[in-house]
Amino acid sequence: MKKTHNLDKISLFAGLSGEQLNKIEEIIVSRQLKKGEQIFSAGSDAAGFYSVESGKVKIYRESLAGKEQIIHIFGAGEIFGEVPVFQGACYPASAVTLTKSTLLYFPRDRFEKVIREDPDLAMSMLALLSGRLRQLVNQVAALSLSEVPARLASYLLLLKSTQNSSRLELDLPKGLIASYLGTIQETLSRVFKKMSEQELIKVEGKTIEIIDEAALELLASGEEQL
Incomplete structure (x- = not known):
């Protein structure tokens, strides 16, 4: 067959x-x-x-x-x-x-x-x-145990592993990403902004560039706070 x-x-x-x-x-x-x-x-x-x-x-x-x-x-x-x-x-x-x-x-x-x-x-x-x-x-x-910045950091690292690149394309609207991470879009936008200000990532529309992967890993693990 x-x-x-x-x-x-x-x-x-x-x-x-x-x-x-x-x-x-x-x-x-x-x-x-x-x-x-x-x-x-x-x-x-x-x-x-x-x-x-x-x-x-x-x-x-x-x-x-x-x-x-x-x-x-x-x-x-x-x-x-x-x-x-x-x-x-x-x-x-x-x-x-x-x-x-x-x-x-x-x-x-x-x-x-x-x-x-x-x-x-x-x-x-x-x-x-x-x-x-x-x-x-x-x-x-x-x-249940992580704050929103840690959840978002984990999500971005997951995208990096699946897309095999430090320059990520968000294939979902931010509203859906917020729901998936158990938060609201306004909170997610504030966390994205703060990550950008601390130069962990660079945001260009639906494209996210990871600048400091090590810092994101510490944030995802809970060892560092945003």
């Missing part, structure tokens, strides 16, 4: 054989979504999980008062919605596209059948779920 999706670029399927990837190809449903389309809502049945082939997806929750908290932003090659699927539960959060996106949908019943027939894939899934849990624990710690 000819492959139509780059499954080997997805962390969950890294290292699988061509035969294994072909089995997974057979169960995929490709979905084209516009910007702002709801993928699933909190409380709905988790009948399958997704991978982003192109575009960006926001995972979020809303309080009873209507306040939104962004849990994570997923981009190309990343998996989301997998934890409740394998718990046989409902989605605990909602998902919406931030841009025009192509998603790969993996129905739970069909994927479980593939896993039962392939122990290596089951081990890969366990590794992914463990990594996701570790990521969520770190995020909770960062949001």
